[in-house]
Amino acid sequence: MDQHDQSHAHDRHAPIQGSTEDTYYEQRTWAIQALLVEKGIVTAEEIRRQIETVEARTPADGAKVIARAWVDPAFKARLLRDAKSAVAELGYDSGEAPVLVALENTPKVHNVVVCTLCSCYPRALLGLPPDWYKSLNYRSRVVVDPRSVLKEFGLELEPDVEVRVYDSSADMRYLVIPERPAGTEHLSEAELADLVTRDSMIGVTNARAPEPYSGRKAAAPA
Amino acid sequence: MAAKFQPGDRVRVRVGSPPGHFRTPAYIQGKSGVIEALHGAFANPESLALGGDGRPSQFLYQVRFEQTHLWPRYPNSLQDKLLIDIYEHWLESA
Amino acid sequence: MQRRVHDRGGWPDAGPIDRVEHVYTMWERQTDAIRGVLGGKGLLRTDELRRAIESIEPCRYEQLRYYERWLVAIEALLIEKGLLTREEIDRKMEEWVTCRS
Numbered sequence: 378m379d380q381h382d383q384s385h386a387h388d389r390h391a392p393i394q395g396s397t398e399d400t401y402y403e404q405r406t407w408a409i410q411a412l413l414v415e416k417g418i419v420t421a422e423e424i425r426r427q428i429e430t431v432e433a434r435t436p437a438d439g440a441k442v443i444a445r446a447w448v449d450p451a452f453k454a455r456l457l458r459d460a461k462s463a464v465a466e467l468g469y470d471s472g473e474a475p476v477l478v479a480l481e482n483t484p485k486v487h488n489v490v491v492c493t494l495c496s497c498y499p500r501a502l503l504g505l506p507p508d509w510y511k512s513l514n515y516r517s518r519v520v521v522d523p524r525s526v527l528k529e530f531g532l533e534l535e536p537d538v539e540v541r542v543y544d545s546s547a548d549m550r551y552l553v554i555p556e557r558p559a560g561t562e563h564l565s566e567a568e569l570a571d572l573v574t575r576d577s578m579i580g581v582t583n584a585r586a587p588e589p590y591s592g593r594k595a596a597a598p599a
Numbered sequence: 600m601a602a603k604f605q606p607g608d609r610v611r612v613r614v615g616s617p618p619g620h621f622r623t624p625a626y627i628q629g630k631s632g633v634i635e636a637l638h639g640a641f642a643n644p645e646s647l648a649l650g651g652d653g654r655p656s657q658f659l660y661q662v663r664f665e666q667t668h669l670w671p672r673y674p675n676s677l678q679d680k681l682l683i684d685i686y687e688h689w690l691e692s693a
Numbered sequence: 694m695q696r697r698v699h700d701r702g703g704w705p706d707a708g709p710i711d712r713v714e715h716v717y718t719m720w721e722r723q724t725d726a727i728r729g730v731l732g733g734k735g736l737l738r739t740d741e742l743r744r745a746i747e748s749i750e751p752c753r754y755e756q757l758r759y760y761e762r763w764l765v766a767i768e769a770l771l772i773e774k775g776l777l778t779r780e781e782i783d784r785k786m787e788e789w790v791t792c793r794s
Contacts, residue, residue: 402761406720408785409768410727412777419730427726427733476638493624493702495743496759505725509712511759517707520626520681521670529710540679542666544702546622547659547684548641616695620744625696626703648744670703 434504436575438469439552442502443578444570446479447557457481460552464502471501475550480543482556482580487534488541489527489580490551491519497545499552503575510579520544530581553580561587602658603687608634610662611693612685620648623689627681631693632664635682643686658687698751721760728767737770745769 413419442464446453456463460477471477477499480488492498493516498506509515519526523542527534534540543551555577561569564587576582604610614628615621622644637660642653666679673679701707717725731737745766746754754762771777 402724402764403718403720404786404789405768405782406723406727406764407789408782409764409771409777410723411789412781412785413727413731413771416776418736418776419727419734423730424723424726427729428722431722431725431729491702493626494622494699495746505717507712508714508759509710512710513701513704513755514707514710516701517704518710521703522673523679524677526710530712536676537678540666540677542679542681544624544627544681544683546624547638547644547686549638549661549684616697620740620747624702625700644740644743647738647740650741 431500431505434500434502436503436573436578437570438504439499439502439575439578440570440573442467442469442552443554443573443584444566446554447561447569448566453481453554456554469502471499471550475548477502477552478549479552479554480541480580481554482583484556485537486539486541487527487580488543488551488553489519489523490543490545490553491516492545493517493520494546497550499550501550502552503578507575527581530576532582553578555580555582555584558584558586600655602637602640604634604637604658604660604690604692606634606636609693610634610660610690612662613689613691615689617645619645621645621689623685624683626669627664627683627685630664630669632662632668634660635663636661638684641686643688660685660687660690662690697747698749698754699747717760720764724760724764724767728763731767736774736776737767741770742766745773 410419410424414421442456445467446456452463452466456479460479461471463479464471464477475497480490482488491510496506496511498510500506515526520542523540524534527540545551555573557569558572561572572585572587574582574585577584609631610633611631612623612627612629637658639659640656641659643655643657644653647653661682662685664681664683666673666677666681667675669681728737728742732739742763746762748769749757749762749765757765768782772779
């Protein structure tokens with residue numbers, strides 16, 4: 378029985394209006410996991426640990442990589458040449474596959490990333506992708522009219538800036554290095570990392586602007 | 600087996616809708632672009648998707664397209680690009 | 694050329710992007726984890742999951758939420774590979790409902 382037939386057979390049980398039936402999917406997930414554990418295919422501990430591992434990855438990890446690239450031009454060069462090795466220097470494991478590739482935004486080039494076919498995303502470094510990145514509308518529109526999508530996110534670019542859309546169709550996962558904001562010369566690497574948002578590493582926005590510099594350094598956070 | 604293309608080569612994406620799984624979107628099929636980079640050889644997802652071993656592995660290229668070439672209504676004054684990773688068996692010389 | 698439902702680049706009539714981000718439910722995290730653990734054991738490949746998601750009937754693909762598609766696809770693959778049967782999953786679900794009522 379091929380995939381298509383199985384999906385139809387399953388319609389008997391699964392409601393078509395997926396959005397209202399969390400209970401069904403909750404039950405189904407529980408049932409599948411319970412059976413996998415009973416049969417010794419997985420253990421509950423493995424599932425628990427995997428949930429924790431995924432939860433522990435956040436965009437803050439990617440932000441640290443970006444901040445390092447901003448302060449250390451040699452690191453940035455290594456990041457652009459071989460992102461996997463470069464992030465490993467900071468203790469991050471981007472995994473054997475997929476392959477991590479860094480893209481540098483400049484005053485003349487703005488990069489933005491999508492996966493039109495599904496939801497490929499540099500999860501190992503940024504954690505889970507936002508809902509909108511996985512949405513049908515984003516996947517459709519950002520390739521055909523990226524500037525209108527950027528505008529929705531509050532970013533308008535001059536016509537002489539080259540917008541480069543990367544469709545993650547294979548084993549590469551793309552991480553955008555947003556431009557370092559102006560007026561950040563006085564900031565520490567940790568303070569710089571605070572300016573790097575998840576959305577700026579996808580490329581739909583720029584990094585945040587710094588707070589106006591008062592001339593006094595704030596106390597380090599506890 | 601050597602890679603068929605190198606950066607700078609002009610290529611065209613084949614048109615097709617084979618049964619099973621493939622990673623060449625419709626919007627790029629039949630379009631012409633330039634090889635931006637050669638990523639290396641990778642297991643073929645079309646085989647992996649059906650439980651195969653992914654062989655023969657395929658060279659994977661990053662291909663660059665002019666947005667004005669892909670979309671009829673894209674403003675001609677803009678230099679915007681679309682880059683996508685395409686397996687060698689989906690490409691031919693243009 | 695017939696375009697498949699998951700092939701969304703340039704899909705016509707796409708609307709505004711909803712930027713509200715929902716909090717993941719426990720079952721969504723579990724589904725994600727089941728995929729990760731099975732993948733780590735070589736029992737479920739990313740390409741197989743994609744193929745199974747792409748096989749979802751088009752109307753249903755568009756209506757299901759993200760992890761609902763995953764769960765449907767994971768179930769189909771586990772059955773296809775003979776690791777589980779539909780009947781035992783149905784029976785297990787009944788058991789859950791019974792125990793909690």
